[in-house]
Amino acid sequence: MATMEKQKAFQAPGEAGSPVELRDRYDNFIGGGWVAPTEGRYRENLTPATGQPFSTVADSTPADVELALDAAHDARVAWGATSPTERAAVLNAMADAVEENLQMLAIAESWENGKPVRETLAADIPLVVDHLRYFAGAVRSEEGRISEVDAQTYAYHFHEPLGVVGQIIPFNFPLLMAAWKIAPALAAGNCTVIKPASPTPWSILKLAEVVGDVVPPGVLNVVNGPGAEIGRALASSKRIAKVAFTGETVTGRLIMQYAAQNIIPSTTELGGKSPNVFFEDVMAADDDFLDKAIEGFVLYAFNKGEVCTAPSRALIHESIYDVFMERVLERVRAIKQGNPLDPETMMGPQVSAAQLEKIEGYVKIGIDEGAEVLTGGHRPDVGEDLAGGYYFEPTVLKGTNDMRVFQEEIFGPVVSVTTFKDEAEALSIANDTLYGLGAGVWTRDGSRAFRMGRGIEAGRVWTNCYHQYPAHAAFGGYKISGVGRENHRMMLDHYSQTKCMLVSYDPKPMGFF
Amino acid sequence: MDRVSATPGAVETIERLREKHGAIVLHQSGGCCDGSAAMCLRESELPPGPNDLTLGSIADVPFLIDAEQYERWGRPDFEIDVAPGGAESFSLEGPEGVHFISRAPSAPNDEDRQR
DSSP states (O other): OOOTTOOOOOOOTTSTTOSSOOOSEEOEEETTEEEOOTTOOEEEEEOTTTSOEEEEEEOOOHHHHHHHHHHHHHHHHHHHTSOHHHHHHHHHHHHHHHHHTHHHHHHHHHHHHOOOHHHIIIIIHHHHHHHHHHHHHHHHTOOOEEEEEETTEEEEEEEEEOOEEEEEOOSSSHHHHHHHHHHHHHHTTOEEEEEOOTTOOSHHHHHHHHHTTTSOTTSEEEOOSOIIIIIHHHHTOTTOSEEEEESBHHHHHHHHHHHHHHTOOEEEEOOOOOEEEEOGGGGSSSSHHHHHHHHHHHGGGGGGGOOTTOOOEEEEETTTHHHHHHHHHHHHHTOOBSOTTSTTOSBOOOSOHHHHHHHHHHHHHHHHTTOEEEEOOSOOOOOGGGTTSOOOOOEEEEOOTTSHHHHSOOOSSEEEEEEESSHHHHHHHHHOSSEESEEEEEOSOHHHHHHHHHHSOSSEEEESOOSOOOTTSOBOOEETTEEOOBSSTTHHHHTEEEEEEEEEOOOSOOSOO | OOSEEEOHHHHHHHHHHHHHHSSEEEEEOOBSTTTTSEEEEETTTSOOOTTEEEEEEETTEEEEEEHHHHHHTTSOOEEEEEEESOOSSSOTTGGGTEEEEEEOOOHHHHHHHHO
């Protein structure tokens, strides 16, 4: 029953009382303005909360990508020549504009993606703001290096922008993943053309509305449409100097192949099957630490499991399995599902019908190969108003690491649990995967945490925490999880090229000729 | 024994895509977002790599999977289906408003396996 204290759900975008203004149709954001798609086609954009369309968004063609590239190239020289001070000021102004519109963007992001507004208010949008400010600061502190070759010969090293870059954004954190890519690209002096994910083309246009006045025209461009047409046109273009992609492995290969054909760099982030390891000493006391570890397990349901680093394999020491899982399952069953705009909702709908079907398919595969369903496994009853939405219960499967549900990325609220007998076995299971993006280690023993952290083949090992994404902590994959690191100033290197000016102050000739 | 089968709808879609784009291939993907779906691509853009296995074909279109991925997944059979809603990736069926699904095949192949 609703109580008097219950915080009411936010109104959906466009409804009376919503801070999110909604238009019937959204064009591409090119050259600092709104440009209709060349062929005049628009596509319905759905909210996964109800499965109903709420607006239409440009359904572009390669000609529109060319328009965006034209705008970016027009802006390239001037933007690349701005001082780090000026670029930092622009990034800070973007951050301020996002912060002033935090609630509006949080609601837009929640409605389009299905993630609960409690997450977008507390994590997604504040992290966008912080990320922009971080790269504003980072670029101010950049320095070239000087090598003294000998007393009269010096190599001066300058960071120079690449020029115009293409960036392809995933659907799971449409605004945060955009910020992860836009901030370093712009900070380093590049102009960008963004291709948002097909299920989430809109919230970034709300972001463009908010920052459109503070970014010089052409520096930031957004083109929406199908990946097979405009994603391909952008990634394979001779007019980009770098391509960045987050998504699945075959498209990742394709992107890297386009980059190879055009001889440009690429960065890719391609997913994971991250182990979350719980040693027996987490249960040595019933205290805050144990409470945190239990939450650390349940974080597989964060953003309804649509996270590349989702802790989707839980490895539990056999001696605590029964008692620990009892506590965990109690917490999982307390997850509130429903309207993502209700601040009490902990888990919203999956992003699309296709994702929902896939998740259901994997649960079936798991059952067929002998996994036990400890909780969940079905579409929940979320009431008549949300009946058309893409909801799935938070699900826990028990099995062994050789099962498909332990090896394939489900990208939904499904965790596969198994046990281990000692540290060596825990490490062996943790590394028995194609991927190496994230991992979690939970123990009160600092030495063991360190050994495990160094032993796990993954780019990010959360130690006694999980799913924290602060700026200034490098993020990226080992193994087939991709190439490159985001979220850290080292990303400036991924968006720069090095100019070496080799200068001789010696008046004498070399003497060869 | 062909390890790959397809529903009539998927066969029809694949034939239509071949007519439109020329030689095409299906690559079974993995990883985040759309991973787990089969991606339909022009053969000239992502030809079979040295570590790809050809598991079978659908309407003469080869179905490929990374060999290590195939082992990791326990050498499953695949049934390709098609459903409404544009593919979210670079897969060629996206602009047609549909997406391919890679399913575990139902009954008949399960019996084969038990044999």
